[in-house]
Amino acid sequence: MSSILPFPNYGDSLFVRTNQIIFLFTFLSLFTLAHEVSAQRCASDQLTIRTTADGESIATACSSEVSEVIFANEFTGPVGMGSFTYQWQYLAADFSEWVSIRGANEATYTPSLESLPNPEGLSLYRVYVTADNSTPEDRTDDCWQYSSAAAGLSINNNACSRLPVEWLSFGATAGAKKVVLQWETTPEPANAGFHIERSHEGLDWNVIGEQAPLSDNVYDFIDEAPMAGDNYYRIHQTDFDGTITYSAVEVITFTADTRISVFPNPVTDAFTVLLPSAFGDNAELSLFDATGREMSMKTLSASAGIRIETGGLIPGLYLLRATSRDGKIRETVRVVR
Template sequence: DTMYLEVTSIPQFTLPIYSGFACAPNAIDISSLISIFPPVGNDTLFFNDASYTTAYAGNPHAISTADSVYMIVRTSNVAACSDTARAHIDVLPATNNIANQNVGNFSDCGAVGCGTITLGNGNTETLYTTSDCRRIATVTDDPTDMISLGNTSICEDIECTVLFYNTQPYVNRHYEITPTVNGKATVCLYYLQQDFDDYDAAAFPSWPSMSPTTNLAITQIDNGNLGSPSSIATAIPNSLITATYDPLTTVWTVCFPVDSFSHFYAHTQNLFNTPLPVTLTNFTGKRVNETSALSWITSSEINNSHFVVERSKDAKSFSAVSSKINSKGVNGNSSVDLNYSYSDMTPMNGHNYYRLQQVDIDGHVSHSGTVDVYFGNETMVTMYPNPVNTELNIDINSIETGRARIKIMDATGRVVKTVELSLQAGSNAAKIDMQSLSDGIYMISISNGKNLSYSQTIRKK
């Protein structure tokens, strides 16, 4: 016969105490891989002193912000067969300060660096600096498109001086956000008042002073950086931006909706809300008999190749309706007013949203804001004022009698208010009380299940 004898040796832990570090805006829970308490001896115990003598009452313990916890993991209380390990976990409170904000509330210039957050559908995450828990950016995944952004890279750079592009200045803090999958979201970026003061000093007297709540705009550059060949510039107007100020930290929180990502630059909104690479002083559209008559004026052009007129029925998906409209400038350059026009001979029934695609000689692409030219007999909806404070007016020109439902959704897609309407054929007016809603961006949708389906973004302030 053969007998096998297994001897369990006394475990020895020679590794030092493990220390952890985390930033947390709220309380977090920790636990070990061992079951808590049952069976007897398989415990995770929490202490509030380094000598492990004063235990927290009511183990296990939920770690709060600004908490320091000492933890023992014990696998068994059987003599000679128990393993124990120790850990020390510090949780620092996330501050309201932002990256590279010094004690004088100035920006220390230089690259803040890059980090990654993971966003599921409808989730909100903030990226903090790893050394001192300061905010870099916050992104909320829009739940309505059923797309998860996934692992999302965020980079921030702070220039040492205010820089210019195509004669227009932009704020020294700028960001790059790149998700795994592009989708709709709300982005919140952070700036110091001093960042805007520095912008004002550089912009004066050619550009207006920065007023974040009234004239701040964001230029979004897709497919590259500012001025890169094949990049696409889009202006996010102030009407879609919510800017709030914390006087204690002098931090501005600037939030806005997006449906794609790349580089973001802040600047004052110019007259027709064109992005940084374009200087457009006029863009209008009107119905002339059965055609859409469009006209625009540029006050300066630098390396401009041509324009293309694009059209959309929903102001979201655009396609070209014109061929190339070449620059009137000498070799694409001009410092005087140049007038352009185009007539769309086959407009669609209903709303026709037009925008200009401007292409530089090097292939850089920019887009203007939109103008709306209306044709036909479909139901028309108008909402005002925007931004709204107390009461939102909704005018509906309905083609038939019936009922409609108004839904108000917040930035997370949650329905915060529903209103039922009775419509008559012709003009209808509704007033929606907005006083109970918090300041922020809301999506207003109106539908009757048949020929009326309309949505618009409104800012409550």
């Protein structure tokens, strides 16, 4: 079919042949619609209209970007054409007619994906302009003009690569009993969301929270229960197609409350020891005299803490040492008998 068109032969490209067909109907329609209006047509030296899509004759966009495309006009002609009225039109998908778009009466036009006459290919638009020649009260000298050529919007999702999220920043700050994470990314329409991950040694990661995408791409998350010692943090981001990216890793060494409590102190025949949760289970307790000699003692589980009997100790100063099972936490407190 393309061989009968008055265009150079660019080969068998479907896109070229489609453009040839569409632009043929575009130009033919400019000369067959004069009966639709009552005013006279503006002479070409009076008014010429070049319609563009984002400044181009044909704009290419992904489906998700259609609402960002702007059709606009460039006018050439002498000064004094007065005020303009606008009516935007699109070429029907079967190329049979130009269809006026209801409510499209501004100087520019932005389509929606649902309104495209050809949502999977090339959609063509033009504008019909009426000029009042600076005499709005006298319609006899009005003239009208169409775009000198239609402007097109081509939908090509393959041409629009989805770049992965770029991490603009990621940081972790330790508070008194919590860790605050903050991060910022570039805009990414395909972003499905984030998972906040934490690790004790940077090897095995656990999800401690989730975050949906936000319009400003600025995020924060609070770890209300950090672990004693090193806390490794990273953000796991997932696209709708399953693509995953990770932020950099931040490390916070969180010193939890490791102070042990002894009461009563001074002690009599026994005292009770309270260990904070940072020591975990099965912590080891040791009692030393002033010379550093370890003393024997009897320990009993109590409803609150650990009970230590000291009836056999002579009066003096002693040191009680608590050590966590993994040996990473060790605290010492003075005990007076």
